[in-house]
Each structure stands twice: as structure tokens, then as C-alpha cells.
Amino acid sequence: MPVYKAPVKDTLFVLNDVLSLQNYGNLPGFADLGPETLEAIVGEAAKLAEEQFFPLNLPGDSQGCKRNDDATVAVPDGFKQAYDAYCQGGWLGLAVPEEFGGQGLPYTLHAAVGEYMSSANISLTMYPGLTQGAIAAILVHGSDAQKAKYLPKMVEGIWSGTMNLTEPHCGTDLGLLRTKAVPAGDGSYKISGQKIFISAGEHPMTENIIHLVLARIEGAPAGTKGISLFIVPKFIVNEDGTPGARNGVACGAIEHKMGIHGNSTCVMNYDDATGYLIGAENKGLAAMFVMMNEARLGVGLQGLSIGEAAYQNAASYARDRLQGRALTGPKAPEKAADPIIVHPDVRRALMTMRAYTEAGRAFTLWTALKSDIAHRSPDAVERQMADDLLSLATPILKGVLTDKGFDHAVAAQQVFGGHGYIEEHGMSQYVRDARITMIYEGANGIQALDLVGRKLAANGGRAVMAMFKEIGDFCEENRGDEKLTFFTKGLKKGLNDLQAATMWFMQNAMAKPDNAGAGSTDYMHLFGTVVLGYMWAKMAKAAEDALAAGDPRKDFLEAKLVTARFYMERIMPETALRKTRIEAGADSLMALSADAF
Amino acid sequence: MPVYKAPVKDTLFVLNDVLSLQNYGNLPGFADLGPETLEAIVGEAAKLAEEQFFPLNLPGDSQGCKRNDDATVAVPDGFKQAYDAYCQGGWLGLAVPEEFGGQGLPYTLHAAVGEYMSSANISLTMYPGLTQGAIAAILVHGSDAQKAKYLPKMVEGIWSGTMNLTEPHCGTDLGLLRTKAVPAGDGSYKISGQKIFISAGEHPMTENIIHLVLARIEGAPAGTKGISLFIVPKFIVNEDGTPGARNGVACGAIEHKMGIHGNSTCVMNYDDATGYLIGAENKGLAAMFVMMNEARLGVGLQGLSIGEAAYQNAASYARDRLQGRALTGPKAPEKAADPIIVHPDVRRALMTMRAYTEAGRAFTLWTALKSDIAHRSPDAVERQMADDLLSLATPILKGVLTDKGFDHAVAAQQVFGGHGYIEEHGMSQYVRDARITMIYEGANGIQALDLVGRKLAANGGRAVMAMFKEIGDFCEENRGDEKLTFFTKGLKKGLNDLQAATMWFMQNAMAKPDNAGAGSTDYMHLFGTVVLGYMWAKMAKAAEDALAAGDPRKDFLEAKLVTARFYMERIMPETALRKTRIEAGADSLMALSADAF
Known part of the structure; x- marks a missing residue:
């Protein structure tokens, strides 16, 4: 059976010793984060990840998601309870401003604990992860009324979010997209079209799902200059804030994916669905990029997370598996064979994973800190500098950490030999799950071009x-x-x-x-x-x-x-x-x- | 839908232009292999691979193998018919001596056409592939009576073969194996124990299955010096050569693997099964290594095969998929976007696959030719030299071609973007199938140590x-x-x-x-x-x-x-x-x- 322990000591080393978080007390949300507080928060997250998220990882992969004939979707057993625990712990809104129900703590801290959740169960973590991306877009581009209407419920986790970009014929090149929006006359729009690869597109874990959808308003210019972003709730929200009429959006199918089986990746069909413009007309791509940039950091973090989880399993197996003898003579002569960790080539694999993962963690938190400075510093020059480095680091972090995370999952699987190829050991799942991180939110070749x-x-x-x-x-x-x-x-x-x-x-x-x-x-x-x-x-x-x-x-x-x-x-x-x-x-x-x- | 065309022109270029096969007319089996004959043989194999093996590849992956309650095993639809076509075409015994029903043609030619079969359908090709390994071991170590009894039926493909090495607690370190053999008094042995990861261990495609099994004779020394090799037929063969009583060997389970779902990889339970010693007592490992060395070349070839198949699909997709514009301005201005093959980074991926695959093909056939010379040359010095290079090349070929074949499958999948992650496109299957080649027949770290x-x-x-x-x-x-x-x-x-x-x-x-x-x-x-x-x-x-x-x-x-x-x-x-x-x-x-x- 797979193992996972959150690397709390390593996280704290980066936050306290390397990044000296205590020196940023002047930034909003950073004031009371001394080493003890940090340790307490990070330790709570570790517990949730280890005890509630991780045990559902392997079963969630084999059970997967299922679309029922009525277009509802079932998720793996236990996911709802673990999701609720995450929301009730306040983790979803950890870094969201307090005025919308968040805790206003640093994004850096959100990234630090986010690693554990994705290590423990990437498919489950994606449900609140998509919501966090949607919150970010609404925070920046939504009107005050939209913020008031959607954010508190989303931050609480009672409603979830999605991002709808890809269509069958276009992914990277969104200028080709065909989903259309027709003004309904009352300020809203009627959205029609098909979106594919929609993570958490449909599920029973929240009472409403707030879809953010890219579409082209009738008569808008061709290409990327004619794309707008819309809020399309699964249930249209009543004046009193409760979910009302069912909107014209439904899951058409669950994609047959190589991995992340626990996440309901859907084909979503929009059929005259009521949508509300968010941000300016024809400026949808810019609005979507707010989600996208945050999502790219999140995906880089997923690469790191799976690499770490795979590494831990490989190290544990290498310490336990008895096979052959050390090149330098028996190291455990009392046993039938030595543990394979005595072999330099096994250690080469482990040290490689470790060297990348520990540095990847530092780089992720370094970048997250730039994001905090860019968004929270009172000094304009400091904000500018941090934003420059954040922009530069984002494609590197996404591309390199996911390429390496996948490599590490493969290398960790290799340590298991034939047992790594059998699903029961969980190593195949890490490889299959990690594979998507190199592709989504901009394939790594696109990151390199960016x-x-x-x-x-x-x-x-x-x-x-x-x-x-x-x-x-x-x-x-x-x-x-x-x-x-x-x-x-x-x-x-x-x-x-x-x-x-x-x-x-x-x-x-x-x-x-x-x-x-x-x-x-x-x-x-x-x-x-x-x-x-x-x-x-x-x-x-x-x-x-x-x-x-x-x-x-x-x-x-x-x-x-x-x-x-x-x-x-x-x-x-x-x-x-x-x-x-x-x-x-x-x-x-x-x-x-x-x-x- | 996936595509595959056997690279006949490339194969003939290597055989004729690079290796000058026509210069080896002095070797048995090489005499009549002028360019036209070669083209005819290779062309026939291409047809079989493209038309009969390849269409079953994706369906075979999704259908998989199933163990029934009576311990019989069902294989994917159509596998039996394609297997029969392969056997009836004489491909199974292409390089086997004519006295046992083979065609006595070069192993080099067997490798050349074997590439196509594994590209088209690795899971299906493994069924006869295991038989070929077992034939090789019986040819070298079997008694004349054993050769006469088993080989003709195996060469014809009416009986198949397997190799049984691995046990739950030992793979690389066979010295630890526990399966035991007790003399039955009549020259035969009673074999008991459990073997895992047994490819083609049980299936309904042949009337008998000849298991080659490593076991320790009661009282034999511990470690690798006490291991013997046994023939354990599924049905004990009667005096007249027909299959007789059911032997005490059965499939206990089908392994839940990451890939090669079309091959029935079994847990095999031996319970007082009748076995016949092959080769000398306690010299089983040496006998098994005859199979193993040939199998290692075969697995290297599988790496090449999947790399080639994945490459072809990536190239085809890159020519067709319209997305974005060339960095140097539109190349297909009449279309909504350029095909993605205009992008240097896509070409980097394609050229990398191509450069490795074409060289890998040449290296495989170069090595196979060394094997032919080592086994067939009349000149002892020439035989020795060829055998030296064959031994040296084998771990390199196995380790490098499978590591790269997997990398290429991953890179090809990446060219497909999100569509590569969806099973219907077949790219996930190449990745999952290729993954095992780095592990079995000696994990690549073991090849490096060898x-x-x-x-x-x-x-x-x-x-x-x-x-x-x-x-x-x-x-x-x-x-x-x-x-x-x-x-x-x-x-x-x-x-x-x-x-x-x-x-x-x-x-x-x-x-x-x-x-x-x-x-x-x-x-x-x-x-x-x-x-x-x-x-x-x-x-x-x-x-x-x-x-x-x-x-x-x-x-x-x-x-x-x-x-x-x-x-x-x-x-x-x-x-x-x-x-x-x-x-x-x-x-x-x-x-x-x-x-x-």
C-alpha cells in the first residue's frame, strides 16, 4: 500500500530559514506568522492531507467518476466528506481577502499546504482548486454585485467553480473558439456550444457550480479579440442568493482519461444557458488569464506534489525490499538479501528526485512570495519588481516542475520493478496522474514559447x-x-x-x-x-x-x-x-x- | 483513431544499404536473400501487421483479459484469428532450424519483421514471442527427445510457451526463489510454488501451453547454485504426442497492470505439477539465460516498435491539427490556422523520435546480424567476435531502446495536447504499454549493471x-x-x-x-x-x-x-x-x- 507523510520540516525550513517569512511582517496577512504559528497551520494541513485525503487516493483512482443517465455525475466514495472537511477547515479561502469570508493569509502559505493536498490526492484537490481559480478571476474582473453574489458561497465551498476554455477543435489557439453568446435583452446572454476537458465540470459535492465560460458574442470580431468571459451558474441564483432554476448546461460525457480518474473531467454542453458577462466585452481572454496564471502555478505545484509522493514511496520500498547484495559486500548479512537502497543506482534515482523536489519546493514558495509581494506590498517599485519575477518564473515553474514531477513518478515506479507496473502499489497512478500536468493549463511547449x-x-x-x-x-x-x-x-x-x-x-x-x-x-x-x-x-x-x-x-x-x-x-x-x-x-x-x- | 504503416523502405535501407545483407550469402539461411526476396518477405509481414494485428490494438487494450471462475482466461476478441494467421504465415518459426519445422531464415529478418508486429500490437505479439523464447531454450538445453516432443508443435504455434522466473519476493535476485521440485521417482518431478507476472501464462489460443519453470530441487544448495529449469506442460503430453491429462498448474489471477492489457499476465500456481528437468540439475539459471538474452533483444525491439508507432501518430496528428500560426507568418493562410508541424518545438520532438528510432532500427538489426554470425558462421574467430559484440550490445540495446521508446511515446502523446490524455486517441496506450519494457527481462538498472x-x-x-x-x-x-x-x-x-x-x-x-x-x-x-x-x-x-x-x-x-x-x-x-x-x-x-x- 502507498505511503505519504507531509514534509512539514522541509516546508518550514524553506519558509523560515530560506525565505525568512518573518521579515515580511509589513505585508497584510503576514503579521502574526512566527515560526510557531506557521508550524501549527502547516501541521494541521498535514494532518488533513495524510488522514483524510490520502486514504481516498488509490480507491478513488480505481472507482473513478460515473455519469448517470440523468446527466448527474457520481464521484468516488468519501470524496464529499473529505471535501467538506477541507472547506470547514477554512483551507479553501486561506488566502482570500477576509471581506469575502477568507482568512487573508499569504498565498505563500496556501501554496505550502496545497502541496500536501495534491501529494495526498490530486483528483480530490482539483475540486476546490478550480474554485480557487474562479474566485481569483471574479475578484479581479467581477463587478461588486458579482463579487457579493458569488464569492462568499464559493469561499465557503458551498458552491464550486470551473473554467471552460477548450473546445474539440481548439485548445492552445482559443481564437478559433465557436461557443456563442447572444444578448438576451435583459443584460444577460444565452450561451450555446460545447466545451471539453472540463475539470470538476459536474459533481454532487456542492449545491451549485459556477462555470466561467469563454464565448464569442454574436457579431464580435473573429480571433482572440472577440472573446468574452461569462459566469454561467448551474442553478441560476435567485435574488435572495439561493440557487434557483436549473440552467441550460449539462455534462454530456465523462472523458476516458489516462489518469486523475477521481476528478470528473466532463464534456459540457451549453444550450441557451443564461450567462452573465464578467469584465468587459471582448476582453475575456485577459480575464481568463488571471485564472490561468494562478492555475499555472497550481499545476507546477501539482508536479512537485506528485514527484514528492512518488519519491516517498520509492524511498520506503527501497529501504524494505530485500534483493541481491551490495557491490561492496553484504550490508544486512543476517537477512536473505540486502535492502535495495544499498545500490548506488537506486540511490542515484532517489537523490535525483530529492534534489529536484526540495529545490522545486523552494522555488514554488519563492515564486508564491513574489505573488504576495506583487499583490500586497505598499511599495509600488517593490510590487513591480515582484510582478516581473512572478511573470518570468510562472512558465518555468509550470514547465519544469511538471516535466520533472512526471520523470520522478516514472523513476519511482522503476524502483519498484515489476511491482511498480501493478496498480495495487499505486506507482502507476502517480505516473498516470502526473502525465496531465505537462499538458493542461498550457502544454509545456507553450510554456517554453511564453x-x-x-x-x-x-x-x-x-x-x-x-x-x-x-x-x-x-x-x-x-x-x-x-x-x-x-x-x-x-x-x-x-x-x-x-x-x-x-x-x-x-x-x-x-x-x-x-x-x-x-x-x-x-x-x-x-x-x-x-x-x-x-x-x-x-x-x-x-x-x-x-x-x-x-x-x-x-x-x-x-x-x-x-x-x-x-x-x-x-x-x-x-x-x-x-x-x-x-x-x-x-x-x-x-x-x-x-x-x- | 491511431494509424500505423510498417516502415518497409527504412527496413530495406538498413538491410541492403547499411548492413549489406547480400554479402553474407555464405551463412546458412542467407543464400537467397537478394533485395527482391527481402522486399517480398518484409512486405508480407507489413501487411499482416497493418491489416490484422493493428486493428486489434486499441480494442484489445480496452477489453483486456479476464480470468473466469474455472481458472480459464479469455483474451480480447479477434486475437485468436490474428494469432492463427501469424502462425499459418510461418512467422513464428521464421528463424528456427528447418528440422523442427522452421524456415531457417536469419534471426536478423525475424527481428526486422518482429518490429512491425510489436508496433502494431505488442500485447498480441507477446504470445508467440514467449513461445520463441521457450523454443530457444529447448533448442540449446533440451534433450533430443524433448526437442522432438515439444518443438514442432511450438514452432507451428499449436502449443505456446512461457517463462516462469519471478516470485512475489524475488525478481532480480533469483537466488531467493522458493518454488520446489520433488523427484517423483519416474524421472519426473513434482513442482509446487507460486510464480507472478507470467506473460501469456494462460489463454485459449493454443491446445497446450509449455511452461518453463525455475525451481529448486529438494536438498539443492541455497542461492543461485541450486536452481533448475523444468518443462511443465499445461496438459501432460501422451506417448503419441497428443495433449493428455491436465497438469497441476493453473492461473490464480490476472495481474492489474498499467498496460499491455491484451496480454494475459498471470499469477501461476503450481501444485504438485509434473515437471521434466531440462538441462543439468542446478544449472537452470544458465539455461534460462538463453531465453533471457534473446528476450532482452526482443524487449529492446519492443521499445523501438512502440517509439516508431507513437512517432507515426504524432507526425500524422501534427500534419493535420490546425492550431495557431507559424512564428514566421501563416503557412496555410487559406485555413483557419496552420498545422502544428510548422512549429519548431513540435519538430524538435518529432525529429528526436525519428533520430532515435531510425538509428535504433539499424542498431537492432546490426546486433541481430551479430547473433546470426555468432550462431551460423563457419569461422570460429568470426563467431567469437560476433558473440563478443552481441553480448556487449544486448544490455545497451535493451536499456537504451526501451528508455527511449517510452520517452518517445510520452513525447508523441504531448504533441496531441489534451487529446493525448484521452484513451480514444491511443497515445495513452503507447505510454502505458511502453512502460513495461523498461522493467521486464531485467529492469534497465540491471542492464546497466550487467x-x-x-x-x-x-x-x-x-x-x-x-x-x-x-x-x-x-x-x-x-x-x-x-x-x-x-x-x-x-x-x-x-x-x-x-x-x-x-x-x-x-x-x-x-x-x-x-x-x-x-x-x-x-x-x-x-x-x-x-x-x-x-x-x-x-x-x-x-x-x-x-x-x-x-x-x-x-x-x-x-x-x-x-x-x-x-x-x-x-x-x-x-x-x-x-x-x-x-x-x-x-x-x-x-x-x-x-x-x-
Whole structure:
């Protein structure tokens, strides 16, 4: 049976020792978050994840969701109770402003505990996750009346939310979408069309479902400039705030997916459904991107979450499974064989997962903190800088953490040998569940293009320059510290490759955009490798500082240093390969005619 | 719906232009294999794969296998008919000696057409595939009476075969196995125990199933030195060769696997089943390794096969799916959007699959030809040399082609975006099916250890020296050919890294074996990258030669040169990274205590 323990100690190390959350007491919501409070909150979330979400993960996968003939949808046993516990614990609105029923705590904290929920049960966590995305869009683009009408119920979790973008013929290219909106004369619209891949599209866990739907108002321009965003409630809300008449939206089918079987991914049919415009006409894409950007961070976090869960299972199995003997002679001579964790190749796999996951956690919380600063700082310059880095980091975080999360699930499954291929051990589920994170909310190739095509050049490269400066400064400031030399040297080498690749794009991709596209995925991973290396350098410094101060977490801190070393020895050297590939350009990619494939 | 066309032109290019099969007319079975005959045979296999195997692939996955209450097993609809067509076409015994009913044709040809069958339907192809492994073991280790009794029916496909190694507590470490054999007094044995993960363990497609079973004779030594191999027929064979009494072996359950659902992977229970010793007492592991080595090549081929099938689907989808516009402006302005094959990042994925798959095909057939020479050459020195290279190549082929086949299935699925995650498109199946190839017949970490721990040092490094010499000589011989300079230069650079890494092992792993284990997986891939690069250099030379001779396959040959260039630009540079990792050694891997994971 699978195992999972929330890595509370690691989370607190990042929040307290690496990011020094206590220094941000000036930001709204951060004031009372001393180490004890943090530990209490994070510990409560760990309990919920371990005790209520996790036991439903494997059964939820095998039971799945089912559409009944009346278009209602059944979800796995126990999901409703666990969802209710999550809502009642206040977790759904943890970072939502208090005026709408939230707790107003940092988004950083929301991300920290969100990791545990997704590790424990990604399919279940997606139900409130979609609601959180919808809340974010309504918060930014909704009218005051819309906020008052929908937000409190959504924050409480009595109503849930969805996002409806994809249609059968269009996903990435939303300009092609056909769902139409016809003015009804009373300020509302009649929405008709079909949406696919709609997570949590229909389920019995909430009394209402608030669908956010992209559609084209009759007569609007073609392409992305004619798309508007609508609120389409499953039950039209009465004047008194109660759910009223059933709206013309229904689940047409449940998709037959490779994984996340516990989440009801639906084909949604809209048939003259009543919808309410949110934000301005024809500005729907911008409004949807508010959800999308938050969702991208959330999906990156899912990659991290599954990688962590898979790692824990692989480590546990490797400690227990007796098979063969160590290359250096028996380590457990009293047993029939040694545990397979004695084998360097098994440890290579485990250390790789661990090195990425721990750095991925730091990077996620570092990015989440930028989001908090960008939204809450009283200082406009600080907000701007944080927003720059948040925008730059988002595609890297989504693309790299999900690619790696999937790799780790596969590697963890491999540690189990044949048993990993059998569903009962749960490793197949991690692989199948992780696979979607590379695809949804913008496939990772799109993240790479977003990075190279938009984020690099934005504001004359202001964000990327700031990032390079922050990493360069870190190396410079710690130059004299011998204990850190190994780490800063490795980081500096990676940064040099990243800067050279960036320069190569400037010189070669302006005139020939295919050179940017040809190197985009390698660039995203090159950037990710350097940023995660930066996180390791910061963690190494925090560990060294704490050890020097006589911190009682000696073994824990020394393990950080070992893992940091592993990262610099085995992972950071990838930057040179990525740079070489980028500099190869587009020629050999574009030489063949489409027919030759 | 998925698509598949057997790559006949590519196969013939490797057989005729690269390997020059016509030069081996002196070997038994090779005499009449001119280009026309080859084309006819390969074309027939293509037809069978495309028309009979492939249409059953997706339905077979969703239908799966089912154990009935009476312990019989149902396989997917249509499997029996397609299996019969395969047997009636003589494909099962293609490379088996004529005296046992085979056609005595080259194993190389068997591998060439085997690729198509596994591309079209891996689960179905495994049924005869297991029989072929069992035939190989009986051919080498069986008595004349056993050969006469079992082989003709197995070659005809009327009886099938299985291999029974794994038990719940042991897979890699067979020394731990507990299945016991008690002499029955009449020369036979009573076999009792449980085996798991038994492919094609029970099914209704043949009138008998010949299980090859590893067991420990009562009183035999513990560990691997006390293991014997037994023939355990499902129905005990009467004197007249007909199936007689039902033996004490039955399917206890069908495993719930991630993929290859069309193959009946069984828990097999042996309860005083009658078994016949094959080969010598306590020498069962050696006998099983005859099957195992052939099976490893077969599994490597499966990796290639799924990679090819997934590639074809991704290429087809990329040509058809309209979404967005090319970075360089619309390429299909008359359509609502461009096909996604205009995007360099999509082509990067496709070219990567293609570069590995085409080189993997050449490497597989190159290795299969070594097997033919090792078994059929009249010249003892030639046999020895070929056997050396076959032994060396086997773990590389198995490990690298299956790791890459899985990667390609994942990358191909990614090209489909969200649609790739939906079972109906078939891409999820390729990923799920490919996943097992990295695990069974020795997990890839075990292949890497076999390479580094056994194959490198065997006979004083004779095989690896021969391999380095062959590649080095190729570079040297073609040094003056300007058209090949780009390829030989890239290859030479890779070879240098491989030689340096090999030297590092010699200097650092003797005294400290963990250094070998820590670098084993990187070394396997480093070796694979160089060998596949060698295949590309050979293919480039064959293409240049043919073009210079005015060969009419102009576009086809020029595409080979483009893909060779892509390989050298983007894939070969990995060798430096692998070498760096190997030279990092074991220290940071072994530093943590097992509890720290």
C-alpha cells in the first residue's frame, strides 16, 4: 500500500530559514506568522492531507467518476466528506481577502499546504482548486454585485467553480473558439456550444457550480479579440442568493482519461444557458488569464506534489525490499538479501528526485512570495519588481516542475520493478496522474514559447536582467565563504550558460524567429536548472548558517548539504548541453517537408 | 483513431544499404536473400501487421483479459484469428532450424519483421514471442527427445510457451526463489510454488501451453547454485504426442497492470505439477539465460516498435491539427490556422523520435546480424567476435531502446495536447504499454549493471576494445570524405568521451565498486548514444554513396542526411554530460544513511 507523510520540516525550513517569512511582517496577512504559528497551520494541513485525503487516493483512482443517465455525475466514495472537511477547515479561502469570508493569509502559505493536498490526492484537490481559480478571476474582473453574489458561497465551498476554455477543435489557439453568446435583452446572454476537458465540470459535492465560460458574442470580431468571459451558474441564483432554476448546461460525457480518474473531467454542453458577462466585452481572454496564471502555478505545484509522493514511496520500498547484495559486500548479512537502497543506482534515482523536489519546493514558495509581494506590498517599485519575477518564473515553474514531477513518478515506479507496473502499489497512478500536468493549463511547449517569446523580451528584458542580477549578486556576496564555494561556483557556471544562451537568442532569433522556437524547450529547462541551482545555493547557505549557530536539526541540515552537492555535481552540468542545443538553431529541424514526417 | 504503416523502405535501407545483407550469402539461411526476396518477405509481414494485428490494438487494450471462475482466461476478441494467421504465415518459426519445422531464415529478418508486429500490437505479439523464447531454450538445453516432443508443435504455434522466473519476493535476485521440485521417482518431478507476472501464462489460443519453470530441487544448495529449469506442460503430453491429462498448474489471477492489457499476465500456481528437468540439475539459471538474452533483444525491439508507432501518430496528428500560426507568418493562410508541424518545438520532438528510432532500427538489426554470425558462421574467430559484440550490445540495446521508446511515446502523446490524455486517441496506450519494457527481462538498472559489471571486463575487455576499434576505424577510413566530416567528427568526439569514461571506471571502480554502480546508468546511455551515432554515421555514408550513384530514392536519402545532422547537433553532445556525471563518482550518493531518505 502507498505511503505519504507531509514534509512539514522541509516546508518550514524553506519558509523560515530560506525565505525568512518573518521579515515580511509589513505585508497584510503576514503579521502574526512566527515560526510557531506557521508550524501549527502547516501541521494541521498535514494532518488533513495524510488522514483524510490520502486514504481516498488509490480507491478513488480505481472507482473513478460515473455519469448517470440523468446527466448527474457520481464521484468516488468519501470524496464529499473529505471535501467538506477541507472547506470547514477554512483551507479553501486561506488566502482570500477576509471581506469575502477568507482568512487573508499569504498565498505563500496556501501554496505550502496545497502541496500536501495534491501529494495526498490530486483528483480530490482539483475540486476546490478550480474554485480557487474562479474566485481569483471574479475578484479581479467581477463587478461588486458579482463579487457579493458569488464569492462568499464559493469561499465557503458551498458552491464550486470551473473554467471552460477548450473546445474539440481548439485548445492552445482559443481564437478559433465557436461557443456563442447572444444578448438576451435583459443584460444577460444565452450561451450555446460545447466545451471539453472540463475539470470538476459536474459533481454532487456542492449545491451549485459556477462555470466561467469563454464565448464569442454574436457579431464580435473573429480571433482572440472577440472573446468574452461569462459566469454561467448551474442553478441560476435567485435574488435572495439561493440557487434557483436549473440552467441550460449539462455534462454530456465523462472523458476516458489516462489518469486523475477521481476528478470528473466532463464534456459540457451549453444550450441557451443564461450567462452573465464578467469584465468587459471582448476582453475575456485577459480575464481568463488571471485564472490561468494562478492555475499555472497550481499545476507546477501539482508536479512537485506528485514527484514528492512518488519519491516517498520509492524511498520506503527501497529501504524494505530485500534483493541481491551490495557491490561492496553484504550490508544486512543476517537477512536473505540486502535492502535495495544499498545500490548506488537506486540511490542515484532517489537523490535525483530529492534534489529536484526540495529545490522545486523552494522555488514554488519563492515564486508564491513574489505573488504576495506583487499583490500586497505598499511599495509600488517593490510590487513591480515582484510582478516581473512572478511573470518570468510562472512558465518555468509550470514547465519544469511538471516535466520533472512526471520523470520522478516514472523513476519511482522503476524502483519498484515489476511491482511498480501493478496498480495495487499505486506507482502507476502517480505516473498516470502526473502525465496531465505537462499538458493542461498550457502544454509545456507553450510554456517554453511564453518564456522565450513573451517573458524574455517584456519591458526590454527587465525581468530577466533582474533575475540574473539576483543570482549573480548571491554568488558575489558569498564569494568569500569557503563553505559555499562549491555551490556558488557551480551556480555561476550555470548562470554563464544561461546568459550566453539568452544572448544567442538576442543575436539570432530576432531576424529568424524559428531559432527561438527551436531552442525554447531547452531554454526553459536551462533556466529551470539554474533557478533550482540558485535555490540549492540558498538552501546550502541557510543550512550552513544554522549549523554554525548550533541548530539542533543537525542531520537534517547536513542532508541538505549532501543533496546540494549532488545537484551541483550531477544536475547543474546539464546547462552546457542545453546551451549547445539552443545554439544549434532551427536549420536541421525545419529542413524536411511536412510530408517527410 | 491511431494509424500505423510498417516502415518497409527504412527496413530495406538498413538491410541492403547499411548492413549489406547480400554479402553474407555464405551463412546458412542467407543464400537467397537478394533485395527482391527481402522486399517480398518484409512486405508480407507489413501487411499482416497493418491489416490484422493493428486493428486489434486499441480494442484489445480496452477489453483486456479476464480470468473466469474455472481458472480459464479469455483474451480480447479477434486475437485468436490474428494469432492463427501469424502462425499459418510461418512467422513464428521464421528463424528456427528447418528440422523442427522452421524456415531457417536469419534471426536478423525475424527481428526486422518482429518490429512491425510489436508496433502494431505488442500485447498480441507477446504470445508467440514467449513461445520463441521457450523454443530457444529447448533448442540449446533440451534433450533430443524433448526437442522432438515439444518443438514442432511450438514452432507451428499449436502449443505456446512461457517463462516462469519471478516470485512475489524475488525478481532480480533469483537466488531467493522458493518454488520446489520433488523427484517423483519416474524421472519426473513434482513442482509446487507460486510464480507472478507470467506473460501469456494462460489463454485459449493454443491446445497446450509449455511452461518453463525455475525451481529448486529438494536438498539443492541455497542461492543461485541450486536452481533448475523444468518443462511443465499445461496438459501432460501422451506417448503419441497428443495433449493428455491436465497438469497441476493453473492461473490464480490476472495481474492489474498499467498496460499491455491484451496480454494475459498471470499469477501461476503450481501444485504438485509434473515437471521434466531440462538441462543439468542446478544449472537452470544458465539455461534460462538463453531465453533471457534473446528476450532482452526482443524487449529492446519492443521499445523501438512502440517509439516508431507513437512517432507515426504524432507526425500524422501534427500534419493535420490546425492550431495557431507559424512564428514566421501563416503557412496555410487559406485555413483557419496552420498545422502544428510548422512549429519548431513540435519538430524538435518529432525529429528526436525519428533520430532515435531510425538509428535504433539499424542498431537492432546490426546486433541481430551479430547473433546470426555468432550462431551460423563457419569461422570460429568470426563467431567469437560476433558473440563478443552481441553480448556487449544486448544490455545497451535493451536499456537504451526501451528508455527511449517510452520517452518517445510520452513525447508523441504531448504533441496531441489534451487529446493525448484521452484513451480514444491511443497515445495513452503507447505510454502505458511502453512502460513495461523498461522493467521486464531485467529492469534497465540491471542492464546497466550487467554492462558495467560484467560485459566491460569480460575476457579482459575484448568486446569493448573491438567495439571502440570498429567505430574508430570507421572514422579513420572516412576521414578524407568531406561529405562525411560533420558526422565522423561528431562521432569521434562522442567516442572520446566514452573511452574516457571507460578509463575512469578502470582507474576508480576496481578499488571502489560503488563508483561503477553510481555511473552505470549514465554509462549505458553514453554507450548507447555513441553506438546510435555510429549507426547514423553509417547511414549517412550509405545515403551519400547511394546519392552519388544516382539512386532514385533521392528525397528519402536526403532526409537520412538531415536526420543524421540533427542527431549529431542535438543528441550526440549528451556524451559530455554523461561523462561528467560518471566522473562525479559515488560519494554524494552514498553519504546519507538509509533513514535519511
